[in-house]
Amino acid sequence: MSEHSLQTLLVIIPLLPMAGFIINRFFGRRLGERAVSLIGPGVVGLAFLLSVIVIVSLSLSGEERLVAYVLPWMHVGQFQVDFAYVLDHLSAVMLLVVTGVGFLIHVYSIGYMHGDKSYHVYFSYLNLFVFMMLTLVMAENVLLMFLGWEGVGLCSYLLIGFWFEEWERARAGMKAFVVNRVGDFGFLLGILLLFWTSWELGHPTLSFHSLEEIVTRMSPPVITIICLLLFVGATGKSAQIPLYVWLPDAMAGPTPVSALIHAATMVTAGVYMVARLNFMYSLSPTASLVVAAVGALTAFYAGTMGVVATGIKKVLAYSTISQLGYMFLGVGVGAYVDGMFHLTTHAFFKALLFLGAGSVMHAMADEEDIMKMGGLRKYIPYTYWVFLFGALALAGVPPFAGFFSKDEILLKTFAQGHYVLYAIGLAGAFVTAFYTFRLVFLTFHGEERFDHHKVHPHESPWVMIVPMMILAVLSLIGGAVLGFPHHSLMEGYLEELFRYEVHAEGAPAGLLMLVSTVVALSGIGLAGYVYLLRPELPSRIAERFKGLYSLLWNKYWVDEIYQALFVNGALGLARSLARFDLGVVDFLVNFSARFTVLVSRFSGWFDLKGVDGAVNAIASATEGAGDGVRRVQTGVLQNYLLIFILGVACIVAYKIFFGG
Amino acid sequence: MILYTYHIFRVSAVLFGLGVFGMRVRRNAISMLLSLELMINAAALNLVAAAAFTGTYISGFSMAVFVIVIAAAEAAVALAIFIALFKSRRSIDVDEAAEMKG
């Protein structure tokens, strides 16, 4: 296929979901549910097929990169920003994940959202999201990436608050939006600094391709600052410490939305951004270390909150935050390939887990609390099996997908000598395995804790089960196919792009693998012991370690701290300003008033004695003059105009004849 | 045909004069506003001519844009005032609105 037709196809890929958005949004109501459920998933499926075609033909043609200019955006002097899409191996991976997993979730949504009164609106937003996400991953420059970045944020907000009639859900959407604003502000500052620095170096640009060269000429401190600012944006979008607080609340949206946006694609945008700018992060060891440390800490920290959460989606949300932490750990230590690899496998198994959770909730009449489930295995066997596959992948049990990717990240961390981060990551892996299987055991095993009169668990329709099965297969074999250690498929595909990719020579790979496996299995074992064999144990432990339990249960009180620090802080500042106004300013005003009264008493006495005569004389003179001049104020606009023109003429004449 | 800068200045002089005349001769506020627009236009034309023909007065272009912007703002405010005036006295004859007479 010629390069030109490839470019055309590349542009069509994001335009397909855009067209789906327009059709569904504006004609969806008239088209009816059947047509919408054909168009919504259909355009994304087509986009996936096209992506495969374009990527395969690009590989066959031997080219590394394909750039398609759609529109010129800004051309100011030397500085050029275009609406251009780029396809290289990195965006190809993301393209396949977004359209592939996105398509499966779209199909699942047909069953899940069946009968909702805003069915077409839901699909239109989902399509818009895919468009924005594709713009983000295929952007040729930072600015276009930012456009997509904001666009997916908007869609996330719209979909979290999709059932906005309920105040809590609308509030969750707002919270996500506001917290993301904080991060995006950092991101924007980073872009501005990047532009400014490149401008100072005589080559203003924001295009990734030319930045790669410019960056090497920047001074290291500036690079560090830019990287950190951009990473602030990533902590917002990818829910890392300290801006992770919105993601657990974001579960208020429909479950497929959680799967697509808040697990598989949007939240990984931060990781993708760091990988995309790997040439910058590699030049700044400080920024990379910050990324890795925040990632590792988040991986463990979020996991601990997952241990006590009781909402099925809440647990998964914490695990998403934690897994994103692993990805950041990977890209932070320089293992970009493994970060992207974990992103891909995570998209498979976490989407699967969310869809499974949706299926469970579907069966349980929208019950989310796992304490009111149990023993569901025999009611919804298909869901149970696919969920188990996802859980094994998440826990990192070989040969499931999560094992390979997570293990590679930990291996590279170890090989780079970050032993503390490795230990934190390993602890996180243990916690992950524990809470994942706590979730599985509480939901599907043990005694049935739900009310049989109210809830009749039933299996979901095929349109929901089949996508989950596909994802389950991917979760099983995806890791081994893409990333079997030593010259994996993923590494071969991406290594050209990451010039600074670190390798794990000399590290005891086999031993570390064994350690990871043992840790994962012992986590599962502990969960099995506690929740299957000794079901009375959890409440006793909670009783015993009351302080720790309530710390975790209340999510470390971070929400409350933010509320107190920032929300109340802002209000408090306003209040103290008001108090200052009332107290100090009013006092000053009153004081000066009293002072004036005093002075005027004194001067009044003086007036009476001496000044009055003189004042009266001046007053009558003024009155006389005013009476004369008053006639000039005729109130006739035209006369004013004349005088005005006369004045201007005088000034001009003066300027010409006397001024230089 | 020839064209020198002073030709343009003279065109704008005539335009400005017409504006002054219209301003003086009409009593309706909106008519006066129209004449005012003519005068502003003449001024902007001068700025453009000076900037286009000489290398020294490049700023004239941006001044002209500012003039146009200010004119738009002025028209908006003027019309708002006229409408408010009309609401209160059912007329926009400036001779009748002479409370400012001293």
Place this chain on the structure above:
Amino acid sequence: MKGNPAIIVFWLCAMLTLLFAVCVIVARDLVRAVTALLFALLMTAGMYFALGADFLGAVQIVLYVGGVVVLVLFGVMLTRDVEMTVPYLGFGQFLPALIVAGAVTWGLWHLADFLPRKAFPPVHRSVTPILGELFMKKYIVAFEVASVLLVGVLIGAAYLVRREVRREE
């Protein structure tokens, strides 16, 4: 020198501008006066184009012709039900106006002699890049102030003409 189409366009537009300006002043019907103003402004834009100031011409059309004239037309419509046509002033007003306007024109006419004399073609054939540079560097503050002014004006205008809302209590 002769036969340059830009010069011909300029003179044509200049003459039409003046013609329409006369129409603005003498038209009895306000709507007609506004329409004449519209054409006068359009012709001025034509002059800008002839002088190579294409961006200014575009601004003139969009902002002036599109914005101001429509605004004025609204004003005419809203204050129209009393006065359809506008009476002229008497001869007593007419003569002083003629004298003043004549004097101003005469002064400006001869003022041109004091200014530098340059022939067609203009030095700057394309204005847009210069303008971009000026607005983004030298006049950035003025540019921002103008934007704020426009917003303020819009709000202020809306406030002035708002309908009083009476609370029923």
